[in-house]
Amino acid sequence: MAATILQGKEVAQSIRAELANEVAELKKQGIVPGLTVVIVGDDPASHSYVRGKAKGCEEVGISSEIIMKDADITEEELLVIIQQLNENPNVNGILVQLPLPAHISEHAVIEAIAPEKDVDGFHPISVGNMVLGNDTLLPCTPHGIIELIKRTGTPMAGKHAVVIGRSNIVGKPVSLLLQQENATVTMCHSRTQNLEEYTQKADILVVATGRAHMIGKEHVKPGAVVIDVGVNRIETGKLVGDVKFDEVKEVASFLTPVPGGVGPMTITMLLKNTVAAAKKQAKQ
Numbered sequence: 001m002a003a004t005i006l007q008g009k010e011v012a013q014s015i016r017a018e019l020a021n022e023v024a025e026l027k028k029q030g031i032v033p034g035l036t037v038v039i040v041g042d043d044p045a046s047h048s049y050v051r052g053k054a055k056g057c058e059e060v061g062i063s064s065e066i067i068m069k070d071a072d073i074t075e076e077e078l079l080v081i082i083q084q085l086n087e088n089p090n091v092n093g094i095l096v097q098l099p100l101p102a103h104i105s106e107h108a109v110i111e112a113i114a115p116e117k118d119v120d121g122f123h124p125i126s127v128g129n130m131v132l133g134n135d136t137l138l139p140c141t142p143h144g145i146i147e148l149i150k151r152t153g154t155p156m157a158g159k160h161a162v163v164i165g166r167s168n169i170v171g172k173p174v175s176l177l178l179q180q181e182n183a184t185v186t187m188c189h190s191r192t193q194n195l196e197e198y199t200q201k202a203d204i205l206v207v208a209t210g211r212a213h214m215i216g217k218e219h220v221k222p223g224a225v226v227i228d229v230g231v232n233r234i235e236t237g238k239l240v241g242d243v244k245f246d247e248v249k250e251v252a253s254f255l256t257p258v259p260g261g262v263g264p265m266t267i268t269m270l271l272k273n274t275v276a277a278a279k280k281q282a283k284q
């Protein structure tokens with residue numbers, strides 16, 4: 001039987017509707033959640049994601065600001081901007097769009113963000129709290145993936161989850177969140193030998209390799225839940241995932257499309273984090 005397609009776009013929309021109600025209630029108490037996004041350089045994809053973030057904020061009632069800087073800004077100048085945002089009480093969430101130009105240390109910039117305003121969940125303190133299972137702002141794409149899997153109704157406890165890719169943004173954090181849902185997790189990456197041996201045993205397969213159409217039906221256990229995190233533009237200009245969609249949909253039980261699967265969840269979880277950060281800061 002063909003897989004059910006997990007429409008992240010629709011799930012994201014329903015979460016946004018809930019957030020809009022929550023923000024309306026907060027505004028009655030005088031709390032207006034605020035997000036500032038800093039973008040450096042002129043990468044068209046990054047600018048498009050940032051526009052999507054601002055549009056999402058508008059949709060749910062979050063106040064947002066985009067700070068655009070030329071690619072020749074120095075690391076020191078960028079750190080001064082972050083410091084000013086840390087000190088601004090109207091800014092509840094700060095996000096620096098990645099990647100940054102090579103002369104700026106992503107590590108130094110992320111570390112400069114006040115952890116309570118780290119709506120990306122990338123600060124070492126946020127990551128440490130996530131590892132410990134403490135209440136913290138979770139990274140958006142991994143959190144969105146867990147929400148999507150929950151919507152399949154597939155219990156994660158006791159299931160074998162295989163994650164392909166070990167990036168700090170997706171692979172590593174999603175493996176931790178899957179463990180916290182009591183899944184048994186195997187990590188695979190570019191140096192894994194005999195990849196199929198692992199993936200064929202996965203009840204839940206999360207693919208974040210950044211390589212277009214790398215995973216075919218031969219990799220997938222019949223009935224598996226397959227989450228495709230890839231966003232690759234191929235020669236034809238078309239956007240495709242890391243998974244061969246037409247092939248894998250014939251064997252999987254659930255499959256996310258690209259576009260319209262994990263991507264829209266990323267921005268929605270950012271909005272959720274911004275509202276959570278505003279609520280927490282209002283209590284302090």
Ligand SMILES: Nc1nc2c(c(=O)[nH]1)N[C@@H](CN(C=O)c1ccc(C(=O)N[C@@H](CCC(=O)O)C(=O)O)cc1)CN2
Nearest residue numbers: 049096097098099120140231259260261262263264266
């Ligand atoms: N500071 C951050 N930088 C980056 C992150 C991040 O979470 N924080 N993630 C990615 C980019 N990203 C958000 O920033 C992002 C990527 C993809 C999508 C998305 O909705 N994709 C669509 C397709 C978009 C298109 O048509 O080009 C989809 O998959 O349906 C949203 C956000 C790296 N940088």
